[in-house]
Amino acid sequence: MSVPSSYSRTQIMLHWGIAILILVQMVSKFAIGPAWDAIEKGQEITGITPILHVIPGISVLLLVIVRLILRFRHGVPKAVEGGSPLQEKAAKAAHIALYVLLLLIPASGLTAWFGGVSQAADAHGLFFKALLALILLHALAAIYHQHVLKDGLMSRMMKSG
Numbered sequence: 001m002s003v004p005s006s007y008s009r010t011q012i013m014l015h016w017g018i019a020i021l022i023l024v025q026m027v028s029k030f031a032i033g034p035a036w037d038a039i040e041k042g043q044e045i046t047g048i049t050p051i052l053h054v055i056p057g058i059s060v061l062l063l064v065i066v067r068l069i070l071r072f073r074h075g076v077p078k079a080v081e082g083g084s085p086l087q088e089k090a091a092k093a094a095h096i097a098l099y100v101l102l103l104l105i106p107a108s109g110l111t112a113w114f115g116g117v118s119q120a121a122d123a124h125g126l127f128f129k130a131l132l133a134l135i136l137l138h139a140l141a142a143i144y145h146q147h148v149l150k151d152g153l154m155s156r157m158m159k160s161g
């Protein structure tokens with residue numbers, strides 16, 4: 001795999017676009033949650049349309065797949081200098097876990113919604129909690145790099161080149 005000097009514009013746009021969609025999902029859960037409860041009770045769906053959760057959720061899945069393809073084709077810049085091998089490994093593991101959850105969350109949501117599998121809905125909620133915890137650590141790490149280590153890591157996800 002090639003080692004570029006920076007993330008491409010598309011990779012950066014996908015990173016922030018997906019982050020915004022995750023926020024959308026946190027709000028639109030209030031549309032799908034009551035609908036799911038109604039389905040489980042055999043009642044009719046009323047209230048806000050669950051499509052507000054389904055469409056952005058499917059978009060996340062597709063955009064993550066595009067992102068992974070680009071990652072394999074374009075590559076990603078190597079770790080910033082000054083970090084220990086352990087820090088590098090931790091960052092790599094966190095990024096892999098983020099990608100895995102970004103695939104598992106929509107996949108379990110789709111299985112629950114279209115397959116009517118309630119265990120998948122439970123897993124969906126649990127995966128999301130794990131994602132939230134990882135995102136928090138990820139954002140704190142980025143802020144630490146930016147403001148304490150001042151190694152320019154943040155600017156890699158802000159502009160290309």
Ligand code: HEM
Pocket residue numbers: 015018019020022071076079080091095098099102135138139140142143153154155156157
């Ligand atoms: C939903 C929220 C987020 C998700 C799912 C996410 C996911 C990811 C993933 C998977 C990578 C690895 C990219 C790769 O090498 O292929 C990454 C990199 C990065 N993210 Fe996030 N991120 C999120 C939010 C944030 C936030 C809030 C910040 C800043 C405060 C941030 C800053 C960065 C930076 C600076 C990198 C580059 C790290 C490096 O080059 O080593 N991310 N993000």
Ligand code: HEM
Pocket residue numbers: 022025026029032033036037053054056057058060061102105106107108109110111112113114121122124125126128
């Ligand atoms: C990355 C994309 C997605 C995120 C971040 C996300 C996030 C969430 C969150 C936070 C909840 C509330 C969980 C709870 O209260 O325990 C939820 C519920 C739900 N989501 Fe998603 N979701 C995504 C994609 C999808 C997709 C693509 C579908 C189906 C087409 C879907 C179907 C559902 C269903 C059926 C529920 C109700 C489950 C329940 O209340 O137990 N989600 N989602």
